[in-house]
């Protein structure tokens with residue numbers, strides 16, 4: 001079966017930077033609903049569209065098509081007491097950016113520095129500003145079920161499980177900054 005809108009694609013991927021330094025290699029295959037549902041980068045969907053199981057390709061995606069250019073305006077300094085007592089570099093929090101133009105947008109901020117009375121939070125995605133190289137290997141293609149199309153996500157093994165929706169967030173303690 002060819003990859004097209006409303007097919008479920010199973011693939012392995014290897015993510016590197018433009019110098020081929022490995023950033024991440026999939027342990028579990030990635031499974032997503034193809035067709036512009038935002039489950040993966042549009043450039044990945046574009047590269048895979050119309051191909052079938054067994055297809056392998058390596059694509060390079062520029063920052064503007066991946067996680068954005070690095071934006072220094074998304075770095076903010078908060079008073080130490082605004083954050084939990086137990087804090088370490090690398091922890092992530094949800095918050096609204098200071099820029100009033102993006103008021104509605106909730107971002108994930110990563111703690112990048114901790115001083116006695118101040119904490120530096122960076123709202124850029126950890127991969128912002130980096131050209132990314134994806135080595136993709138399509139394992140399986142199947143038609144999505146009607147329910148999957150209605151929900152706009154994949155169900156079943158490696159897909160979305162409604163009963164443990166919150167599990168994804170367990171590695172982070174999240175608070176509302178504003």
Ligand SMILES: [Zn+2]
Nearest residue numbers: 151153155160
């Ligand atoms: Zn669902």
